[in-house]
Amino acid sequence: MKxxxxxxxxxxxxxxxxxxxxxxxxxxxxxxxxxxxxxxxVAHEIGGTDYISLNLYDLSAGPRLFPCEMPMEKVLAFLTDLEKA
Structure with a gap:
């Protein structure tokens, strides 16, 4: 999934x-x-309070995903479901 x-x-x-x-x-x-x-x-929910923030770095050991002060599971679920509105 990652x-x-x-x-x-x-x-x-x-x-x-x-x-x-x-x-x-x-x-x-x-x-x-x-x-x-x-x-x-960075994503802000329209008309709500949800907030997503993350960084992705391409390192010599491979890509590393870093959520900003939130669980990795929340970030992964968001990215997996994200589509254009």
Whole structure:
């Protein structure tokens, strides 16, 4: 499941757009740094309080996904379900 989540994160367009996951709509902002070796994604639920924040780093040992002050399970579930609204 983690591989699918990383693939979906990489495929998500850069910039800010609307998405949906787990039956909720989000403003999703994706920023790419270091020629694609670092990705930051932040999502705010539209009309709600849910918040997702994570970083992905391409390291020599492979990609590493780091949630920002939330459980990895929450981030993986969000990325797995995320699609364009």
């Amino acid at each position: 591989t699918e989540a990383v693939h979906r994160l990489r495929a998500w367009p850069s910039g800010t757009s609307e998405g949906q996951a787990r039956g909720r709509r989000y403003h999703v902002s994706k920023s790419v740094f270091a020629r694609g070796k670092s990705i930051k994604l």
